[in-house]
Amino acid sequence: MMSLIPILPSxxxxxxxxxxxxxxxxxxIFRDTCSKRPPEVYPPLLRYWRDGQAMETTFSKGPSxxxxxxxxxxxxxxxxxxxxxRSGSLRFWAPVVHILPDDLLAVLIAHEIGHAYRxxxxxxxxxxxxxxxxTRIMVxxxxxxxxxxxxxxxxxxxxxxxxxxxxxxxxxxxxxxxLAAAPQVLSxxxxxxxxxxxxxxx
Ligand SMILES: [Zn+2]
Numbered sequence: 001m002m003s004l005i006p007i008l009p010s011x012x013x014x015x016x017x018x019x020x021x022x023x024x025x026x027x028x029i030f031r032d033t034c035s036k037r038p039p040e041v042y043p044p045l046l047r048y049w050r051d052g053q054a055m056e057t058t059f060s061k062g063p064s065x066x067x068x069x070x071x072x073x074x075x076x077x078x079x080x081x082x083x084x085x086r087s088g089s090l091r092f093w094a095p096v097v098h099i100l101p102d103d104l105l106a107v108l109i110a111h112e113i114g115h116a117y118r119x120x121x122x123x124x125x126x127x128x129x130x131x132x133x134x135t136r137i138m139v140x141x142x143x144x145x146x147x148x149x150x151x152x153x154x155x156x157x158x159x160x161x162x163x164x165x166x167x168x169x170x171x172x173x174x175x176x177x178x179l180a181a182a183p184q185v186l187s188x189x190x191x192x193x194x195x196x197x198x199x200x201x202x
Pocket of ligand 1: 111115132135
């Protein structure tokens with residue numbers, strides 16, 4: 001049975017434990033990200049989730065909202081994370097969650113929370129690329145440097161492609177376990193600033 005790892009249990013905020021990454025680490029960083037938020041961000045967002053204004057099937061399956069680190073989801077394409085409007089769900093691509101350094105995982109989480117907040121407060125605008133740009137500016141103003149995450153993803157494009165191949169081949173679970181058994185390799189991957197990390201990984 002799927003278990004729930006607390007993020008903010010007083011606000012029924014949990015991550016679904018699916019076992020594709022270290023979800024305790026993810027929950028800890030999510031909690032830290034929440035604690036660094038501007039004070040105005042969470043009341044409308046928590047109200048939005050609590051009241052089920054974003055009611056959809058994902059809400060009815062457990063405490064709201066659906067937060068999980070998954071290997072794939074409908075409509076993912078090559079996204080590393082996704083906020084689904086009107087469902088309340090926050091999905092993160094488990095392999096990149098696993099590899100991202102802590103500070104950059106916090107940026108990724110803050111970005112998705114940014115989308116959720118904009119939806120909860122009617123700040124969300126169209127077209128969506130305009131909303132994306134405004135979300136990045138807002139999240140950077142919160143103190144989470146979006147540019148650092150973009151540079152990391154650019155620098156590690158080869159690595160993320162390799163991860164896509166591993167997921168497609170069904171070998172990510174073994175890779176995840178082997179990285180857990182070799183923390184120095186995982187640490188080197190997280191710290192790498194260039195494609196050298198790709199060679200370490202292969
Ligand atoms: Zn976005």
